Amino acid sequence: xxxxxxxxxxxxxxxxxxxxxxxxxxxxxxxxxxxxxxxxxxxxxxxxxxxxxxxxxxxxxxxxxxxxxxxxxxxxxxxxxxxxxxxxxxxxxxxxxxxxxxxxxxxxxxxxxxxxxxxxxxxxxxxxxxxxxxxxxxxxxxxxxxxxxxxxxxxxxxxxxxxxxxxxxxxxxxxxxxxxxxxxxxxxxxxxxxxxxxxxxxxxxxxxxxxxxxxxxxxxxxxxxxxxxxxxxxxxxxxxxxxxxxxxxxxxxxxxxxxxxxxxxx
Amino acid sequence: xxxxxxxxxxxxxxxxxxxxxxxxxxxxxxxxxxxxxxxxxxxxxxxxxxxxxxxxxxxxxxxxxxxxxxxxxxxxxxxxxxxxxxxxxxxxxxxxxxxxxxxxxxxxxxxxxxxxxxxxxxxxxxxxxxxxxxxxxxxxxxxxxxxxxxxxxxxxxxxxxxxxxxxxxxxxxxxxxxxxxxxxxxxxxxxxxxxxxxxxxxxxxxxxxxxxxxxxxxxxxxxxxxxxxxxxxxxxxxxxxxxxxxxxxxxxxxxxxxxxxxxxxxxxxxxxxxxxxxxxxxxxxxxxxxxxxxxxxxxxxxxxxxxxxxxxxxxxxxxxxxxxxxxxxxxxxx
Numbered sequence: 001x002x003x004x005x006x007x008x009x010x011x012x013x014x015x016x017x018x019x020x021x022x023x024x025x026x027x028x029x030x031x032x033x034x035x036x037x038x039x040x041x042x043x044x045x046x047x048x049x050x051x052x053x054x055x056x057x058x059x060x061x062x063x064x065x066x067x068x069x070x071x072x073x074x075x076x077x078x079x080x081x082x083x084x085x086x087x088x089x090x091x092x093x094x095x096x097x098x099x100x101x102x103x104x105x106x107x108x109x110x111x112x113x114x115x116x117x118x119x120x121x122x123x124x125x126x127x128x129x130x131x132x133x134x135x136x137x138x139x140x141x142x143x144x145x146x147x148x149x150x151x152x153x154x155x156x157x158x159x160x161x162x163x164x165x166x167x168x169x170x171x172x173x174x175x176x177x178x179x180x181x182x183x184x185x186x187x188x189x190x191x192x193x194x195x196x197x198x199x200x201x202x203x204x205x206x207x208x209x210x211x212x213x214x215x216x217x218x219x220x221x222x223x224x225x226x227x228x229x230x231x232x233x234x235x236x237x238x239x240x241x242x243x244x245x246x247x248x249x250x251x252x253x254x255x256x257x258x259x260x261x262x263x264x265x266x
Numbered sequence: 267x268x269x270x271x272x273x274x275x276x277x278x279x280x281x282x283x284x285x286x287x288x289x290x291x292x293x294x295x296x297x298x299x300x301x302x303x304x305x306x307x308x309x310x311x312x313x314x315x316x317x318x319x320x321x322x323x324x325x326x327x328x329x330x331x332x333x334x335x336x337x338x339x340x341x342x343x344x345x346x347x348x349x350x351x352x353x354x355x356x357x358x359x360x361x362x363x364x365x366x367x368x369x370x371x372x373x374x375x376x377x378x379x380x381x382x383x384x385x386x387x388x389x390x391x392x393x394x395x396x397x398x399x400x401x402x403x404x405x406x407x408x409x410x411x412x413x414x415x416x417x418x419x420x421x422x423x424x425x426x427x428x429x430x431x432x433x434x435x436x437x438x439x440x441x442x443x444x445x446x447x448x449x450x451x452x453x454x455x456x457x458x459x460x461x462x463x464x465x466x467x468x469x470x471x472x473x474x475x476x477x478x479x480x481x482x483x484x485x486x487x488x489x490x491x492x493x494x495x496x497x498x499x500x501x502x503x504x505x506x507x508x509x510x511x512x513x514x515x516x517x518x519x520x521x522x523x524x525x526x527x528x529x530x531x532x533x534x535x536x537x538x539x540x541x542x543x544x545x546x547x548x549x550x551x552x553x554x555x556x557x558x559x560x561x562x563x564x565x566x567x568x569x570x571x572x573x574x575x576x577x578x579x580x581x582x583x584x585x586x587x588x589x590x591x592x593x594x595x596x597x598x599x600x
Contacts, residue, residue, distance in 0.1 A: 173337075
């Protein structure tokens with residue numbers, strides 16, 4: 001009876017995996033074969049990938065995507081860390097306001113945010129009207145809940161207030177204690193949040209398309225352009241983007257796993 | 267002049283008056299306990315001394331110096347926290363060396379002090395382990411070592427044993443007391459456990475509702491409670507009203523009277539010794555408390571509790587009639 005249950009649960013998991021992987025596998029197959037007019041595709045070729053990797057515009061697009069991912073994530077993380085320092089050390093009662101503030105981005109539909117940003121800042125003085133600044137700031141808003149929640153959970157988990165007090169009793173200032181004692185202890189958690197945020201920004205098309213349009217080609221925009229020319233190449237772009245996102249997420253899960261193991265040992 | 271002086275300390279949290287004009291002197295080398303129930307202000311006073319809380323008014327003097335508004339880092343006070351507060355990313359050795367490095371001591375001096383402290387708390391061999399791999403008792407020993415490695419003027423212990431099991435707690439009580447004596451420290455210990463306070467302290471300050479209810483050495487605190495609260499908190503005293511005392515002894519009393527449970531004499535046969543009051547009672551209930559049996563007895567319509575050493579489980583059964591005697595000097599007027 002127990003064995004049957006075991007087989008049943010395994011079968012369900014297998015079905016879910018197939019269901020989730022099927023579109024990706026099909027995309028991969030489509031990117032590797034020239035023709036697919038029968039049941040089995042024909043004309044195996046890596047030409048789409050060769051073209052893609054030989055196109056400097058693609059690498060530029062990937063590079064831009066990484067830059068517009070890294071910059072807002074870095075800035076957002078620094079701002080949240082500094083804010084949490086003030087909250088943990090001086091005003092713990094302010095955390096509920098921070099919590100509310102960081103929940104708001106969840107409630108905003110993807111397309112509304114960039115449209116609002118555009119209408120508010122297009123005619124604003126420089127640097128606010130700069131598309132790059134708008135883009136970075138908008139992404140900072142989008143990823144704020146993920147960064148905040150990750151940092152906050154980790155601060156609570158390590159008992160940041162208590163650690164700072166202990167460090168103070170050993171001769172450290174509050175600021176020194178926060179950066180020398182607390183941050184090293186939450187670093188793996190922060191990294192997980194950062195990677196999740198990176199995956200979100202990497203996968204965005206709506207915000208980048210609305211705010212930057214054709215002026216600033218990212219990987220997503222590049223893919224949109226390629227779609228008009230070749231289906232096979234589009235599939236290759238999707239596969240490459242998937243692999244990049246997978247690597248980022250894999251890194252996040254790896255770190256999460258390590259953190260979990262350390263907690264288990266504790 | 268005392269080594270530590272608290273002068274008229276008041277502390278408010280909003281409208282909540284947590285410390286009400288505390289005046290307390292602590293002599294150098296004493297092991298002083300702040301004892302009281304949760305929320306009585308004992309930990310707040312300790313944190314004011316540490317500098318982790320600011321007083322609303324009043325002065326704190328340490329070694330003739332006004333430290334009321336000094337930062338914790340400038341007070342040279344060591345502290346052991348209830349939840350250890352060890353740095354998880356540092357090994358035992360690194361935890362101990364943290365403060366010494368901040369003082370920019372030479373590496374050899376740091377090495378020596380860390381080694382000495384580890385030896386003192388009997389953690390040799392654990393130097394390179396991380397806190398997460400240590401047991402609760404071992405972590406608290408590291409916290410203790412970290413508290414003394416700085417050679418502080420005062421060592422503060424904020425309920426350091428409350429998260430530790432009973433057996434280990436007893437062993438750590440002894441360790442803390444020994445280290446205190448060996449290093450000639452001045453220690454201020456916070457606890458809500460009266461037994462722990464009795465075992466460890468030179469002086470006990472009993473807190474209640476933001477004021478010090480009574481101060482004294484453990485024997486005085488135990489045998490001469492000055493208020494109903496002190497009698498109730500310290501020794502499981504029977505606190506009887508004058509009318510109850512009249513029923514019990516047949517004479518008039520003014521004010522409440524506290525009687526320790528172990529001062530009652532119980533016997534199956536009439537008691538002929540020179541006790542002041544001799545009565546008859548009925549056993550209502552019996553509770554085993556390790557080496558002591560606690561009886562609830564109805565004597566002249568008054569319920570009292572009496573403790574006897576647990577020599578035999580069949581000493582008195584519920585419903586038995588017993589002879590009860592009580593000496594006059596064991597009736598403490600409050």
